[in-house]
Every structure is written in structure tokens, then in C-alpha cells.
Amino acid sequence: MATYIPNTKDEQQSMLREIGYQSFDDLFHDVPKEARVQGELDLPEGKSELEVRRIMEGMAEKNFVFDTILRGAGSYNHYVPAAVNEIADKEEFLTAYTPYQAEISQGILQSIFEYQTMIAELTGMEVANASLYDGASAAAEACGMCKDRKRSTIYVSDAVDPRILSVVRTYSFGKGTEVKTVKTADGATDLSALKEALAADPQAACFLMQYPNFYGIVEDADAIAAAVHEAGAQLIMSVNPIALGILKTPGEIGADIVVGDGQPLGLGLAFGGPYLGILAASQKNMRKVVGRLIGETVDSQGERGFVLTLQAREQHIRREKASSNICSNQALCALKASIYMSTVGPQGIRQVAELCTSKAHYLAAEFEKIGLKTVYGGEFFHEFVTSCPDADQLLEALEREGILGGLKLSDQEILWCVTELVSKEDMDDTVRIAKEVIGA
Amino acid sequence: MKLIFEKSVPGRGQQIFPECDVAVTLPKVPMRQTAPRLPEISENEMGRHYTELAKRAHGLNDGFYPLGSCTMKHNPRINEQMAALPGFAKLHPLQPEWSLEGALEAIATLEQDLCEITGMDGFTLQPAAGAQGEFTGLLLIKAYHTHRKDDARTEILIPDSAHGTNPASATMAGYKTVEIKSDEKGMVDLEDLKAHLSEKTAGLMLTNPNTVGIFDDNIMEITRLVHEAGGLCYYDGANLNAVVGLVRPGDIGFDVVHLNLHKTFSCPHGGGGPGSGPCGCKKDLVPFLPGRHTGEEGFRREAESIGDMTGFYGNFLVYIKALTYILSLGKEGIPDIARNAVLNANYMMEKLKAYYPVAYDRTCMHEFVLSLEKIHKENHVSALDVAKALLDFGIHPPTMYFPLIVHEALMIEPTETESRETMDGVIDAFIQIYNEIIDNPQAVAASPVTTPVRRLDEVKAAREPVLRYKFGE
Structure with a gap:
């Protein structure tokens, strides 16, 4: 023993x-x-x-690890640079508690302050918190931030990942908060349906959209932002942080709150966790932000230092009046994301985004040639939906070759994802197998 | 020290990604106008930056870490290696079930072990941390009453000694919090409990042993009273380390429980997470569990499920560590945790109470609370001052100013993984600080002096919030 x-x-x-x-x-x-x-x-x-x-x-x-992964849908197989785990596994980071005692926790506090800065930069927002559990629960917390006495209904695009929607609904169940979905047209939020829904509801608190959305499409966020703000509601954008290496930022679009899963930033697949809940906000929402915030200050000698701050929002001070119950978050995952972003730098984050989207476009075009048509017309980032005569048959054939194909959405539709880890050769193999299976 | 952004030099960096092997094709959508100002830094400079940060942090191997209610026990090395195995770490959460036999076996084994340890009938591993486990448990209680059309139950009773997460979780679950007083012995005041139980009672949340480290010996009576009123009993597992293997919440009247695997079950805390907060319940509540879990009919989702707490299966790699730990200790080792956690706490309490008054002078469980109220009045040295003085001894201070029912509180939890001589050394440090309080209180109030920074201005941080680096703007 x-x-x-x-x-x-x-x-x-x-x-x-x-x-x-x-x-x-x-x-x-x-x-x-x-x-x-x-x-x-x-x-x-x-x-x-x-x-x-x-x-x-x-x-x-007893588990099977796939060599080639063409499945995303909320969990993305990216390269994790060597430095990420080498550094984050240092026991001072791994085994420390929440930095309650600032004088001997400056290393943890500063690393989170740097993380907050990097997330603010990536999203184009003014503030970011120290992390939440994952992208789905971060979306649910953000919806909670938007509610007040006058406005309490949460709107969610049907093009949001169903797992995120499920968590939003579960978080809303206790208080009986109404969650309404807005339908899609051609795989993206139906703008006129959105305008109509918000115009008819003076209690609309917020609209949650995904960018790129569940089907991989980069939605017209500018038009959505205008519609949401016109109705006096707040826009929550759930983002993929890698895509922000190239896409117009939520800050530039005018989002009020940004959430997302930081998993693509060096965390690995990990069978779904631990991941990293990102939450960033505009200045006007700063005091409504849930979770830990690290702030800069000075010590008694005038030296720069960092502390947990604005704690009057939190459960250990405010108890039943707190903005959230969150206590432990995902600090070590936030550290890994920081190391990832420091390793790749501004050039690397752009490069990885370009690699993903270029390869995805290549695969979509090759599929198109053998009759697996791209289903939606919108511009996509690194995920896309194709038709398929028999999704199970194709996916099983790929699995036999050690390839995890896309996610089956229906018997005739598959959601594919391509990252920088997939080579042209892998994609050509995939297309060859697909061609054999469908007999094209 | 400098921020990583202050070490960044334009044009420096690391080459991680290859050239694109297909034609570069970008979506025809609006692009970002400016690059994010991420650091541009060599691997060497970056490595030194994080090593410098690590030196300014306090991990478990840097010294004694007696944070009350946080259970800062040793994190076994084998746990880390098992969680890093490619057969776990490289699994996509949406892989087909045929490729996940081992992952499902791990989940099933852990769920069953946790059921056995707590006396529950079902578990979900989906909650990512203790607070989310609490929220899950309260939603289960809500779903249970709602399903029975017993909708008038709107109140959750919570003792005044509870962690702040309890009332905050109750609010998130749409409940009104009713505070129950503690009696002079630090336990639930039975008369106050009876006075607040009614047809509005949805449930009671209880931490036992509670946050003053006392096992409430009226527990059977308490849970009976709550059930009699039609409510359910929620066990906050934050302090399970005191009784794990010796007392099962399910045997003493609890219907729902959450565990902090990063406390009792040795998962590291990561500087604030990731934790793991599984939630277990009795069979009447199993139909409402979130996510997918194992049961008699295999791995599945319950028909009446409350939904999902996180996107997939919770913090899988964290609970792989807990599973490794349970396998290591087994049925003999698990109760030994509790015995030695309680022994160590009582050992320290007995040695310290001649110098620092204990809030409740009786046998404690895994932690005890000192009250510096008298010292504060007479010597003008506060609990905060003593905490900061400990920093100069390389000791992480105890939890301060909690629980709220004890003034000038210092809450000490040594855990079972500390040796006698480590505790003796810490006791010596406490005594030296006590002598200093008598001889030279100003010196104590001026501590710490050996840390990278001195006492920090928290008021300034909150009044003029600076939450990110401004790049000289």
C-alpha cells in the first residue's frame, strides 16, 4: 500500500x-x-x-489515440509547443493555492495579470478576468452578467454549439430565466429573425453568438452587433481564440462581453478537460465581471506588485449577494495559455490561424471534387459542414485507417475541422478513402 | 520584476509552425486591423521570466502550507505522470465509444469508488470545481422538488459558519438563503434550526466537520429534523479530509454531496485551479444528474437530467489523478488520511493554545481556529500581522478572518502529510512571533521584510483598478 x-x-x-x-x-x-x-x-x-x-x-x-484528427466541435487538436508543459509543470505553479497571500504569491499573481493582458489584446477588449472553468460555463456566466430587473431574457443563436446552449440552459434553470433561441438561415444567425425577436421583447438582456459559429461560419458580427445594440441588449461573443489571430476582433466589432474556450491555446484535447473559460469585457462591464481579477498596485516601499482585487463582487465577501459562486478557477490552464501566446507571439498566432483556415479550405475543395458538397454558403474559418451519402459508413472507414473524421450532425451531414497538425498528405488520404467509400 | 511585455523586443520570437503545405486561402471576411501585442521573446528569455515568477510563488515543497479548509496536502508525483499518459491526454471528447474503453472504465471506477466512500448511489464528475459541485447539488434538489410538484420550497438553510460559496450557490440556484446560528460550542443551534424549518425549506447545506473544525455530534438529529420538514440535506465535502473512510455522508442522513478532489483526493491546486468538484446523490436524485455518467445500464444520460455543467466530462485529467490516489491508498489507506489529519491538527492546537487562544477549546477535527481578538485588543497586533510575520519564516499563513463568526481568526489545517518535526518547527515560529508580540509589536506589524514585495496597497488596487498592462499608453 x-x-x-x-x-x-x-x-x-x-x-x-x-x-x-x-x-x-x-x-x-x-x-x-x-x-x-x-x-x-x-x-x-x-x-x-x-x-x-x-x-x-x-x-x-485500452483507449485508441487517433493519429489524424478532423474533428473539432469544441475541442481542437493543436500543436502544444514544448515550453508550455515544461514551464507550467514547475511545482511552484502546479501546487500553489489561490494567491490569497500576495507577498509570497507575486509569481502567480503576475502571471495571471499577464494572462489578463494577453486575452484583452487578443479579443480587443478592455478587461479580462483570471479565468473560468470552460467556454460553455463562461458563456452561461456572461449571460448572467447581462441580466437585471428590467432585462432578463437570454437570446442564443441556434448556430451556437449545442453543448454551450445546454450549459446556458442549466445555469438558467435555478432562477427560471428564460432562454430563447434565434433560428439560423444557411448555417448562420438569421438576422431578420434576430431583429424581430429583439424588437418584440423589451426584456431582452443579451444575445449570445459564436464566432466562428458551430458550423465554422464567420458570421456577420458587425450587423448582429448593430441589431443587438439597436434593441438595447448586450452582445456576447463566444470566440475561438485561434481564429482571432486573423479575424476582426470583438473589440473592433463592439461586443460587450467575450467568452470562449482557451483550450486551443496549448491545452491539448484531454478528453474534454481541464480546459479554460475565457471572459473579457468592455470597460463599462468591468465591475460586473465574475470571477477573480488581478490588479496592479504598489507595496509599502512604492514597488509595483499585484493583488486579487475588486473582491467585493465575490462570494467570500458578498456571500448570497455575490455576482457568482466561483472560487477555484483554471489558473494553471490560464498559465499554459499565457506561455503558449508568449511562445508563438503575434506572428505565430496569425500563422497558426492562417494554417488552419488554408488547410480547411483545401480539404473542403477536395471534398467538393468527389461530391461531398459544402452545405452552407457562408465564409468559414477551420470548420465546415459537408453533405455525405452515409455519414456512419464514411466515418467508420476513416476510423479503420486511424483517422478520426468529422462529427456526424445527421445521417447525411458531417462537421469537419482542420488544424495545423493535419498535413496535405493526411487530407489527400482522407479524400481517397472517402472517394472509395462513396464510390465517386 | 519586469512584466513579460517589458522584455519583448520587436522582431524577436520563436519559430513554432511550418510553412503552409497548401495554398494560403483566407475567408473573405473583415480581418483584425492591428496585431495583438503578445510578447516577442526568445525561448531562453521566456524560460527565465517564468523561472523568476516561480521563485516568487510558494508551492507545497517551499514549506508548510496550513491553509484552513483548503487541505494543502502533498500531491503525489505518480498522479501527474498517470494523467499525462497519451492514452488519456490525447483523447478527443467526441471520439466514438469503441475507442474509449479505458476512459469509460476510469470514469466508472471513480464514480463507484466515490459512491462507496460517501455512501451515495450516483455521481457526476462533470462539475469543474467545488463551487460548481455545490451549484449542481442545489439544482438536483430543485429538480427533485419541482418533479414532485412541491414548488413552494424556496429556502435553503445555511449555518453562519459556512463558506461563502454556499449562499452564493444557493442564490444561483434561485433560492433564498436563511442563515442558521451557531451555538456557543460552534455547532448548529438546534433551536434556531427548528425555528427556521418549514414547508418552505428546500434543504440544508452543511459542512461537517464545520469551518471551526468541529464535528457536529447532533448530526443525526439535524438531518432527521430537515427530512421531517420535507427538505433535503446537502453535504459540503470541503472538509471531508477529517472523516474520509470513517464517516460516510450517506449514512448520516445526507442526500447530496460534493467533493473537492483537489483537497481530499490530492489533486494539485494549480495556483487557483483546475480543481474537480464531483457531485453525488441518493437514488431518488440520480435521475436528475447532469452530463453522462455510469450506472447499472452503462454510460448514459438520464432522462430527467438537469443538463450540463461544463461542455464535456468535466476536468478529466484532474480526476484521473484522484483515481490514481484512491487506487494507491485503498481501503486501509483512506481512513488513515482522516486519522492523521485529525491527529496533526490536535497536536498543533495543543502546543499553540498556551500562546494563542483557540476559538473553541475542545478536541478539533482536521483544523482549528485561533482567535487573536484578545491579543489585538491588548497588544495591537492583528491576525493579519501574525500571518504576515509567518511569511518571514517561509511559512504560508493560515486562512485569515474566516470563519466570520470568530473575530481575528486564523484557521490552521496541517493535513496528514506533514511530519511531526515540520509541525514542531512551525510551532516554534508561532512562539517566536508570540514573544515578539509581547516585546516588540511594531516589528510584527511591519512584517514581512524578506518577501519580494512588502505589504501591498489593496485599497489603491480597488479604487483605481489597473487590470492589464497598458504598453506605456
């Missing part, structure tokens, strides 16, 4: 006696007999490190 308790059984007994207890049973005298576990837990016996390693490695080996 492994143990992480330093004191030996003898030392434990002598400590017990030294402070006046006969036994462990005596030490736990406050716990009523009827509350205690009788006998042992029904768990296996403890194991040595080597035995545990073999069990866990055995479990890991």
Missing part, C-alpha cells in the same frame, strides 16, 4: 499520548458511534506505486 503520511505508527501513538488521548478511537470521541463506518469500506486494498502504474497504464492503453 502506498502512503503519503510521514509519521510512523509509533510516532502517531506517541503524539496521541502526548496530547492526552489513549487511541484514535478516543481522538474521534466527538463522532457518535452510529455515525461511524462499521468495518471497512468496500474498496480494493491499497497498492504500491508500481502496481498502480500498471493498472493505470493498462486503462490508458
Whole structure:
């Protein structure tokens, strides 16, 4: 059995006696007999490190890791530069608690301040928080930020990832907040339906859109922003941070709140987590921002330093009146994203965005040649939907070759994603297999 | 020290990505007008920057870390390596089920182990942290009452000693918080509880042992009273380290529980996350669990599910670490955690109470609370001053000014992974600080003096918020 308790059984007994207890049973005298576990837990016996390693490695080996991944839909297979994990695994970062004691936590605090700055730069927004759990819960928190007594209805585009919508609905269930969806036309938010819905509802609080959207399309965010603001509501943009390497920023578009999943910024696939909830906002929303914020200040000698700030918004001060219950966030993931952004720099973030979108356009064009038609007419970033005579048949054929194909949306539609990790050769292989399967 | 942006030089950088092997084709949409001002820095300079930051942080191996209610125990190395295995770390969450046998086995094993440890019937691993686990549990309670058309239950009872996340979570779940007083022994005041139980009671949230480190020995009576009033009982697992393997929330009347795997189950805290906050419940509430989870009928989504808390399966790589830990310790090792956590806390309390009054002078569980109210009045040295003085000894201070029901509180939780001699050294430091309080209180109030920065101006930070670097603008 492994143990992480330093004191030996003898030392434990002598400590017990030294402070006046006969036994462990005596030490736990406050716990009523009827509350205690009788006998042992029904768990296996403890194991040595080597035995545990073999069990866990055995479990890991029962999974199949795909060489080529053409599936995104909220989880993107990007290259993670060597420095990211090498640096973030330093135990001072890995094992520290939330930086409550600023004087010995300047390293953590400064790293988050730098993260906040990088996210603000990438999104073009004025402020960013220290992180939330993931992109979906960040979207739900942002919707909560927009609600007030007069405006309480949340509008969500039907072109938003259904997983994000599900979390938004779950967060809204407790308070009975109304969540309404706005239909799509040709795979993007139907602008006239949006205008109509907002015009008819003086209680509209916000509109949540995705950029690029679930189908990969870069929506006309300028027109959407104008429509939302015209109606007096706030615009929440859920973004892919890699796409912002080239796309017009939410700040330039006039978004009120930006959310997104920071997973593409060096976090790996990780079977869905831990990921990174990004939240950035305009200056006017600064005091409504949920979660931790790090601020710059000075110490008693006038030296620059960093602290957790604007804490009057938070649960440990405001309790039931807090803007959110969030306490632990995803600090280490935010650190990884910072290291990623520092490694690739302004040129690299643009380059990776260009690689993704160029390759996606290549694959879409090659698919087109064999009859897998791009379903929607809108401009796309690195995801796109094609038709397919039999989605299951094609995806299974690709899986047999170690290729994780796109996500099946229906029997005749597949959502593909291409990142910089997919080579031209991989794509040509994919097209060749597809051609064989569909007999084109 | 400089910010990374202040070390950036235009034109420097690292070449990570290859040239494009297909024609460059960009979408015909509006593009960003200016590049983001990300650092332009060599790998060497960047590495030194983060090493300098690491030196200005305090990890578990930098010294004693007795943050009360945070359970800063040792993070076993094997856990990290297992979570980094490609067979876990390189899985896409939307892979076909045939390719995920091991991941589903890991999830099923952990869910079953957590059910056994807590006495619950079902678990979701989807919540990303303790607070989200609380929110999940309250939504389960809400769904349960709603499903029974028992809609008039609008109140959640919460003791005044509770963590701030409890009332904040209750608000997010659409409940009104009703505060229950603690009695002079630090436990739930039974009369106050009875006075507030009614047909409006949806449930009670309780941390046991509570935040003053006391196991409420009326627990069977408390949960009985809540059930009698038609409410459900929620167990906040933040302090499970005190009783894990010895007491199961499900056996003492609790219907819902959340755990902090980054506390009791040894996952590292990452400087503020990622954590993992699984939520478990009794069978009547299982039909409402969020996400997909394992049960008798395999891996599936419940028909009456409240939905999803996060996009996929929660913080998978974090809970792989917890699974590794549970496998390592097993049925004998898990109760040993609690025994030694409680022993270490009582050992420190006994040695310190001659110098610093304890808020409740009785056997504690895994943590205890000192009150510096008297010292503050007589010697003009506050809990904050003592905390800052500890920094000069290389010791991370205890949790300060919490729980709110104790004035000038310092809450100390050594955990089971500290040795006797480490604790003796810390006790010596506390005594030296005590002597300084008597002899030279100004010196204590001026501490710390050895840290990279001195006491920071928090008022300025909040009054004139600077939340990002301005690039000299």
C-alpha cells in the first residue's frame, strides 16, 4: 500500500499520548458511534506505486489515440509547443493555492495579470478576468452578467454549439430565466429573425453568438452587433481564440462581453478537460465581471506588485449577494495559455490561424471534387459542414485507417475541422478513402 | 520584476509552425486591423521570466502550507505522470465509444469508488470545481422538488459558519438563503434550526466537520429534523479530509454531496485551479444528474437530467489523478488520511493554545481556529500581522478572518502529510512571533521584510483598478 503520511505508527501513538488521548478511537470521541463506518469500506486494498502504474497504464492503453484528427466541435487538436508543459509543470505553479497571500504569491499573481493582458489584446477588449472553468460555463456566466430587473431574457443563436446552449440552459434553470433561441438561415444567425425577436421583447438582456459559429461560419458580427445594440441588449461573443489571430476582433466589432474556450491555446484535447473559460469585457462591464481579477498596485516601499482585487463582487465577501459562486478557477490552464501566446507571439498566432483556415479550405475543395458538397454558403474559418451519402459508413472507414473524421450532425451531414497538425498528405488520404467509400 | 511585455523586443520570437503545405486561402471576411501585442521573446528569455515568477510563488515543497479548509496536502508525483499518459491526454471528447474503453472504465471506477466512500448511489464528475459541485447539488434538489410538484420550497438553510460559496450557490440556484446560528460550542443551534424549518425549506447545506473544525455530534438529529420538514440535506465535502473512510455522508442522513478532489483526493491546486468538484446523490436524485455518467445500464444520460455543467466530462485529467490516489491508498489507506489529519491538527492546537487562544477549546477535527481578538485588543497586533510575520519564516499563513463568526481568526489545517518535526518547527515560529508580540509589536506589524514585495496597497488596487498592462499608453 502506498502512503503519503510521514509519521510512523509509533510516532502517531506517541503524539496521541502526548496530547492526552489513549487511541484514535478516543481522538474521534466527538463522532457518535452510529455515525461511524462499521468495518471497512468496500474498496480494493491499497497498492504500491508500481502496481498502480500498471493498472493505470493498462486503462490508458485500452483507449485508441487517433493519429489524424478532423474533428473539432469544441475541442481542437493543436500543436502544444514544448515550453508550455515544461514551464507550467514547475511545482511552484502546479501546487500553489489561490494567491490569497500576495507577498509570497507575486509569481502567480503576475502571471495571471499577464494572462489578463494577453486575452484583452487578443479579443480587443478592455478587461479580462483570471479565468473560468470552460467556454460553455463562461458563456452561461456572461449571460448572467447581462441580466437585471428590467432585462432578463437570454437570446442564443441556434448556430451556437449545442453543448454551450445546454450549459446556458442549466445555469438558467435555478432562477427560471428564460432562454430563447434565434433560428439560423444557411448555417448562420438569421438576422431578420434576430431583429424581430429583439424588437418584440423589451426584456431582452443579451444575445449570445459564436464566432466562428458551430458550423465554422464567420458570421456577420458587425450587423448582429448593430441589431443587438439597436434593441438595447448586450452582445456576447463566444470566440475561438485561434481564429482571432486573423479575424476582426470583438473589440473592433463592439461586443460587450467575450467568452470562449482557451483550450486551443496549448491545452491539448484531454478528453474534454481541464480546459479554460475565457471572459473579457468592455470597460463599462468591468465591475460586473465574475470571477477573480488581478490588479496592479504598489507595496509599502512604492514597488509595483499585484493583488486579487475588486473582491467585493465575490462570494467570500458578498456571500448570497455575490455576482457568482466561483472560487477555484483554471489558473494553471490560464498559465499554459499565457506561455503558449508568449511562445508563438503575434506572428505565430496569425500563422497558426492562417494554417488552419488554408488547410480547411483545401480539404473542403477536395471534398467538393468527389461530391461531398459544402452545405452552407457562408465564409468559414477551420470548420465546415459537408453533405455525405452515409455519414456512419464514411466515418467508420476513416476510423479503420486511424483517422478520426468529422462529427456526424445527421445521417447525411458531417462537421469537419482542420488544424495545423493535419498535413496535405493526411487530407489527400482522407479524400481517397472517402472517394472509395462513396464510390465517386 | 519586469512584466513579460517589458522584455519583448520587436522582431524577436520563436519559430513554432511550418510553412503552409497548401495554398494560403483566407475567408473573405473583415480581418483584425492591428496585431495583438503578445510578447516577442526568445525561448531562453521566456524560460527565465517564468523561472523568476516561480521563485516568487510558494508551492507545497517551499514549506508548510496550513491553509484552513483548503487541505494543502502533498500531491503525489505518480498522479501527474498517470494523467499525462497519451492514452488519456490525447483523447478527443467526441471520439466514438469503441475507442474509449479505458476512459469509460476510469470514469466508472471513480464514480463507484466515490459512491462507496460517501455512501451515495450516483455521481457526476462533470462539475469543474467545488463551487460548481455545490451549484449542481442545489439544482438536483430543485429538480427533485419541482418533479414532485412541491414548488413552494424556496429556502435553503445555511449555518453562519459556512463558506461563502454556499449562499452564493444557493442564490444561483434561485433560492433564498436563511442563515442558521451557531451555538456557543460552534455547532448548529438546534433551536434556531427548528425555528427556521418549514414547508418552505428546500434543504440544508452543511459542512461537517464545520469551518471551526468541529464535528457536529447532533448530526443525526439535524438531518432527521430537515427530512421531517420535507427538505433535503446537502453535504459540503470541503472538509471531508477529517472523516474520509470513517464517516460516510450517506449514512448520516445526507442526500447530496460534493467533493473537492483537489483537497481530499490530492489533486494539485494549480495556483487557483483546475480543481474537480464531483457531485453525488441518493437514488431518488440520480435521475436528475447532469452530463453522462455510469450506472447499472452503462454510460448514459438520464432522462430527467438537469443538463450540463461544463461542455464535456468535466476536468478529466484532474480526476484521473484522484483515481490514481484512491487506487494507491485503498481501503486501509483512506481512513488513515482522516486519522492523521485529525491527529496533526490536535497536536498543533495543543502546543499553540498556551500562546494563542483557540476559538473553541475542545478536541478539533482536521483544523482549528485561533482567535487573536484578545491579543489585538491588548497588544495591537492583528491576525493579519501574525500571518504576515509567518511569511518571514517561509511559512504560508493560515486562512485569515474566516470563519466570520470568530473575530481575528486564523484557521490552521496541517493535513496528514506533514511530519511531526515540520509541525514542531512551525510551532516554534508561532512562539517566536508570540514573544515578539509581547516585546516588540511594531516589528510584527511591519512584517514581512524578506518577501519580494512588502505589504501591498489593496485599497489603491480597488479604487483605481489597473487590470492589464497598458504598453506605456
